[in-house]
Amino acid sequence: MDRIAITGGARLNGSIPISGAKNSAIKLMAASLLTDEPLRLTNMPRLADTRFLGKLLTRLGVSVTESDGPDGQQTILHAPEITSGFAPYDLVRQMRASFNVLGPLVARSGQAKVSLPGGCTIGARPVDLHLQALEALGAKIDLHEGYVYAQAPRGLKGAEITFPFVSVGATEHAMLAAVLADGTTVIHNAACEPELVDLQECLNAMGAKVQGAGTPTVTITGVPRLKGASHAVIPDRIEMGTYAVAAAMAGGEVRLTNARPGLIDALLEKLKEAGAGVEETADGCIIRRNGERLNAVDIETAPFPGFATDLQAQFMALMTTANGESRIRETIFENRFMHAPELMRLGADISVSGGEARVRGVAQLEGAEVMATDLRASVSLVIAGLVARGETTVSRIYHLDRGFERLEEKLGACGAQVRRIVGDGEPEL
Ligand code: EPU
Numbered sequence: 001m002d003r004i005a006i007t008g009g010a011r012l013n014g015s016i017p018i019s020g021a022k023n024s025a026i027k028l029m030a031a032s033l034l035t036d037e038p039l040r041l042t043n044m045p046r047l048a049d050t051r052f053l054g055k056l057l058t059r060l061g062v063s064v065t066e067s068d069g070p071d072g073q074q075t076i077l078h079a080p081e082i083t084s085g086f087a088p089y090d091l092v093r094q095m096r097a098s099f100n101v102l103g104p105l106v107a108r109s110g111q112a113k114v115s116l117p118g119g120c121t122i123g124a125r126p127v128d129l130h131l132q133a134l135e136a137l138g139a140k141i142d143l144h145e146g147y148v149y150a151q152a153p154r155g156l157k158g159a160e161i162t163f164p165f166v167s168v169g170a171t172e173h174a175m176l177a178a179v180l181a182d183g184t185t186v187i188h189n190a191a192c193e194p195e196l197v198d199l200q201e202c203l204n205a206m207g208a209k210v211q212g213a214g215t216p217t218v219t220i221t222g223v224p225r226l227k228g229a230s231h232a233v234i235p236d237r238i239e240m241g242t243y244a245v246a247a248a249m250a251g252g253e254v255r256l257t258n259a260r261p262g263l264i265d266a267l268l269e270k271l272k273e274a275g276a277g278v279e280e281t282a283d284g285c286i287i288r289r290n291g292e293r294l295n296a297v298d299i300e301t302a303p304f305p306g307f308a309t310d311l312q313a314q315f316m317a318l319m320t321t322a323n324g325e326s327r328i329r330e331t332i333f334e335n336r337f338m339h340a341p342e343l344m345r346l347g348a349d350i351s352v353s354g355g356e357a358r359v360r361g362v363a364q365l366e367g368a369e370v371m372a373t374d375l376r377a378s379v380s381l382v383i384a385g386l387v388a389r390g391e392t393t394v395s396r397i398y399h400l401d402r403g404f405e406r407l408e409e410k411l412g413a414c415g416a417q418v419r420r421i422v423g424d425g426e427p428e429l
Pocket of ligand 1: 023024026097123124125126127128129130131166167168169170191309310332333334375376403
């Protein structure tokens with residue numbers, strides 16, 4: 001298996017273009033199941049997760065063609081007909097968001113059999129709200145032997161859906177199913193993440209009638225059929241935030257481009273509070289730090305527009321060398337501190353109790369061998385490695401490859417000493 005080696009100490013200077021958002025791209029790809037015409041997605045990131053989903057969609061009858069189009073990386077997805085409504089465990093297990101094919105399959109062809117995704121290292125991550133939404137839309141749901149069987153032979157029906165708490169995936173799933181339902185659906189307590197707005201824009205370009213995404217109430221007026229469309233994937237706010245933290249950690253001056261203002265305000269506020277220089281630009285931001293040690297600040301994760309849970313590990317890495325003690329509260333997932341013991345291998349001083357971590361800043365981290373446990377945890381180790389004395393080697397980087405496009409190249413272009421060590425093909429224990 002491949003590893004990433006980082007030699008700490010280099011400051012970062014340069015510019016990093018932000019890719020299209022993984023967490024939007026994979027929901028937009030699922031939308032291709034809703035129409036017999038081609039859906040062209042531009043600003044597409046090339047990631048392990050988009051490849052996994054492409055593989056599953058191909059089995060369901062979608063042709064998936066990746067190419068370099070007139071406006072950069074594009075994927076054209078075309079499902080003239082659904083040839084199978086079956087999503088097997090093997091594929092759903094590899095990428096849990098594959099579960100979101102269930103709604104579009106039932107909406108278009110009246111039935112589907114999709115594996116339950118199972119747990120994940122950051123938490124149990126049940127799908128009860130997804131199923132609640134589909135049942136509200138009139139699907140008959142049965143669970144057998146790890147699979148969800150959903151049927152709506154006469155089509156889905158518009159409904160009022162009230163989520164007991166905010167779920168990004170369940171809100172997206174309800175939208176993907178309701179666009180072809182008969183009548184109007186209103187989703188209350190919807191997630192407000194920017195990826196929902198992106199999904200709304202893409203669905204509307206396909207002829208759907210969705211409004212309110214980005215607010216807690218989303219209204220969908222069902223239409224009998226959708227058509228093809230072309231849509232540019234929103235910039236990846238988590239990638240943007242990750243490189244913002246990397247720049248604040250390593251020092252120097254980094255310009256993040258190809259993004260949008262307003263996507264990571266909660267993080268930028270915290271970076272300013274910690275003492276980093278932050279300048280917002282028309283297509284991203286500039287992050288500066290000139291040698292001064294940062295101050296410890298507290299964070300608490302929350303749904304958008306709060307501090308994103310997907311940036312918590314990176315921020316914890318930043319706080320390991322800040323001046324003072326920082327309290328980090330994780331409120332979205334119950335087990336999202338797996339990076340803490342790995343950061344401690346680099347010399348960080350962290351104690352975790354329940355949903356709270358206390359990070360006491362140390363003057364210097366030391367390079368060591370560490371192991372990635374999930375996508376965002378793995379990049380937090382790379383960030384820590386940027387300032388650790390000597391060499392840090394991160395193993396199990398298949399997690400990293402799920403969500404960060406050309407990471408070594410992007411950081412390397414700014415002067416970071418980061419290289420991939422290609423493995424011998426042996427699986428890692
Ligand atoms: N939840 C339930 N039941 C459900 C759905 C969710 O109990 O039916 C719980 C979850 O277990 C969690 C909370 O609700 O405790 C919020 O989960 P949510 O559904 O909002 O998360 P998700 O849709 O599974 C997406 C991103 C995550 C990101 C979260 C929160 C994708 C593919 N994943 O997950 O991204 O952390 O929203 O913003 O969009 C990542 O990219 O590394 C990642 C984990």
